[in-house]
Amino acid sequence: MKKELVTLKKIAQILDLSTSTVSRALNDHPDISEATTKKVKQLAQSMNYVPNIFAKGFRKHRSNIIGVIVPNITHYFTTTMLRGILEEAAVKGYRVIISESNNDVLKQTEMLNTMMQFGVDGILASLTKMTRDIDNILPILNKVPLILFDKVSNKIPCTQITINDEEAAYNAIEHLINIGKKRIAIIKEREFSYTSEKRFSGYLKALKDHDIEIDEKIIISVDDISLIQGKRMANHLLSIKKRPDAIFAITDSAAIGVIQTLKKFNINIPEDIAVVGFSNSSHSTIIEPKLTTVDQPGEKIGKNAVKYLIEEIESTTDILTNKMIEIKGNLIIRDSTFKV
Amino acid sequence: MKKELVTLKKIAQILDLSTSTVSRALNDHPDISEATTKKVKQLAQSMNYVPNIFAKGFRKHRSNIIGVIVPNITHYFTTTMLRGILEEAAVKGYRVIISESNNDVLKQTEMLNTMMQFGVDGILASLTKMTRDIDNILPILNKVPLILFDKVSNKIPCTQITINDEEAAYNAIEHLINIGKKRIAIIKEREFSYTSEKRFSGYLKALKDHDIEIDEKIIISVDDISLIQGKRMANHLLSIKKRPDAIFAITDSAAIGVIQTLKKFNINIPEDIAVVGFSNSSHSTIIEPKLTTVDQPGEKIGKNAVKYLIEEIESTTDILTNKMIEIKGNLIIRDSTFKV
DNA sequence: TATTGTCACGCAAACGGTTGCGGGAACGAT
DNA sequence: ATCGTTCCCGCAACCGTTTGCGTGACAATA
Known part of the structure; x- marks a missing residue:
């Protein structure tokens, strides 16, 4: 495991130069003559020199590492964002360390701190659902750059990157209206969630713009938006006297739960009830009928972040x-709202 | 952004001790008296001291970072392994940097080298499909510990962690036999793939043990095992004169492709043709009928790695x-092989 | 010739923590 | 009183790289 390190000193000795000259030559410092620079670089190349990352970081207080925190690494959409992050970071010469908060606020702040201690140059975070107390996050801000993506919070004064939830939801609802739906239910999150609220307001605005009555009985809020909750809420929506003719679930998984129970009750999709989700998860083309949903360009979000x-x-x-x-x-319009 | 660093020196000054004593106290060196140790630790705690990671790594040649390389970060199974890796690494005090090779051999070796240069303490790798030339990987071995997981290769002399592909495949085939199937097709990979070969040999062994004829006409090899290939190969299998009564796809996605075309041709699953996959991907309960498959404990694999x-x-x-x-x-037995 | 300027490079300190070695104090044994 | 031990602790070197400052050589200018 022992390895003869190639250091600046060694190169300097061979070339009968000082380490400072070698260092500057490798960093294209203008003080060094072209000839020397070339000579140094050639030897460094041939000796397979790699700068010692620790010594460098030690001096410059730079690690070239960025930390990423996500609530759940197994969500497909999350992985597409991670892919974008990894790719962009690689071309910019940064390494990425990833942590998963499991939607646990304590873990989240612990991870933020660990990453800071560890000396990351910046942090990219997608917040847990219930991040109500910002007090744990604010101290980070004046120590290291922080950017929120996807699951953001307007309470935190830093740059934030999301998709245009409101507009996208608006478009989804408008699509339902265009295919003749007049009684559109929504399944959203109860706990305050930035994205959920945005999508909800898009929903409201679309209904208003098209003069459709807003009925609170078909505005459903759940604690955790999931497949099972989708099933439950679909059951509930079927039980009320004036059934909706379309259901907008703000999450694909909930939408899939909805579809599964509608099928159980032999309800025609989309003729009787149309369904639209949000995320374009990989499930949306496996379920039958294929799900109309909003594609979120995860890689683009990651890269931008x-x-x-x-x-x-x-x-x-x-x-x-x-x-x-x-x-x-x-x-993305598929069979759950539109039959060819 | 400037931050007053709390260093050993500062603590030493306050306590009128030397930095070496402080350092040793914090590291529980036996040379230091209990009283001093306690005093130092208390002050360090209250001053919120965190050791400078670079200085430490610089001295000890240890980064406490492990590098992970996976072919595709968006696969669900991969993310479950990552979850296990992240969790176990966290409790052991290690950080994890992740890279995605996109099944590109060049990228893979480049990443291995980058990680090494970067000073990771060890590398966890899941290989790309076509990793034929080991020459690029072997040099790594005597520089930094390397362990392969999931996509492994017995050509590389290092410890490797997989699931028991052969046995699991054997069990899957035996299950098909037990429900009365006698002509079982397999869809596997053509390119040499460790896991594919293992599963295939489990298939062969099960058939032999139950005295079932092995027919090469229903042993299908494809370049890339995917949903689309699953569809194609299902079409092919339906076209041959002696149709199989069961299809074992060594991948869930291929199995799902198979199911989709079988449904298109109104073939009853599992009565006419049963289907079993491998992975227990999240899709396997979305597709209808729900897919019988092999659950791979990803987290466990990750943690062990x-x-x-x-x-x-x-x-x-x-x-x-x-x-x-x-x-x-x-x-995991579901509707695609067994109807209640 | 004297002065100033430029170029190309070396010297040495600094970053923060670890560690081999050495040394003083205290104490018991001889 | 001397010696040997043991217990605690400090000194100083060291890791590899960066960087402010200084310097000698040489050319340009006055």
């Missing part, structure tokens, strides 16, 4: 940036 | 370990 984070990291100014970036999601 | 890796990292001896660890997978 990294781009803005590195911008902050490498910026010399110390001001807290506070941009809101929205990435456009696209409605 | 980390455990063995850290063992190697922290071992003083330099011998290359070369264990083969098999984690047991469980057959």
Whole structure:
């Protein structure tokens, strides 16, 4: 396991130069002559020199590592964002360390702290659902750049990247209206969730714009938006006297639960009740009928998050940036709302 | 962004001790009296001291980072392994940096090298399909501990962790035989793949043990095992004169493709043709009929991989370990083979 | 010739923590 | 009184790289 390290000193000795000259040559410092620079670089190359990352970080207080925290790494959409993050970080010369909070607020703040201690240059976080107390997160802000993505919170003064939930939801509802639906239910989250609220307001706005009555009886809020809850709420919606003719679940998994119970009761989709979800998860083309949903360009979100984070990291100014970036999601129309 | 660092020196000054004493106190060195140790630890705690990771790594040549390389981060099974890896690494005090090779051999070796340069303490790798030339990987072995998981290769002399593919496949086939199937097709990979071969040999052994004729016409090999290939091969299997009465796809996605085309041709599952997959992906309960498949305990694999890796990292001896660890997978019987 | 400027490079300190070695104090044994 | 031990602790070197400052050589300018 012992390895003869190739260091600046060694190169300097061979070339009869000082380590500082070698260092500067490798970093293209203008003080060093072209000839020397070339000579040094060639030897370094041939000796397979790699700078000692610790010594470097030690001196420069830079790790070239960014930390990423996500609630649940097994969600398909999350992995697409991670893919974007990894790719963009790689081209920018950053490494990525990932942690999973399991939607546990305590774990989340613990991870934030661990990452800070560890010396990451910046943090990308997708918050847990119930992140109500911001007090644990605020201290981070003036120690290391932080950017929120996907699951964000407007209470935290930092730049945030999401998809245009409101507009996307608006489009989804408008689509339902266009195919003739007049009584559209929504299944959303009860606990305050930034994205849920955004999608809900898109829903409301679309109904208003089209002069459709808003009925609270078909506005369903659940604690955790999941497949099982989708099934339960579909059961509930079927039991009320004036049944909806369309259901918008703000999550694909809930939408799939809805579809499964509608099928159990032999309800025609989309003729009797149309269903639309949100995420374009990989499940949405496996379920039958295939699910109409909003595609979220995860890779794009990930890439953008990294781009803005590195911008902050490498910026010399110390001001807290506070941009809101929205990435456009696209409605994908499939069999659950439209039969050819 | 500037932050007053709390260093050993500062603590030493306050307590009128030397930095070495403080350092030793914090590391429970026996040379330091209990009283001093306690005093130092208390102050360090109250001052919120965190050791500078770079200085530490610089001295000790230890980063407490392990690198993980996977072919595709968006596969559900992969994420479950990652979850196990992250969890186990966290409790052991290690950070994890993740890279995605996208099944690109060049990228894979590049990543291995990058990670090494970066100073990871060890590497966990799940290989790309076509990793034929081991030459790029072998040099890694005597520089940093390497462990393969899931997608392994017996050509590389290092410890490897998989599920017991052969036995699991054997059980799956035996199950098909037990429900009365006598002509069982398999869809496997053409390119040499360790897991595919293992599953195939489990298939062969089960057939032999039950005196069932092996017919090469229903042993299908494909380049890339995918949903689309599943569809194609199902079409092919339906076209031959002696149709199979069961299809074992060595991958859930292929199995789902099979189910979709069988349904298209109104073939009863499982009465006419039963289907079993492998992975217990999240799709397997969305598809209808629900898919019988082998559950792979991803978290367990991940945790074990980390455990063995850290063992190697922290071992003083330099011998290359070369264990083969098999984690047991469980057959999960669902509607695609068994109707209640 | 004297002064100033530029170029190309070396010296040495600094980053924060670890560790081999050495040394003083206290104490018991001789 | 001397010696040997043991217990605690400090000194200083060291890890590899970066960087402010200094310097000698040489050319340009006055």
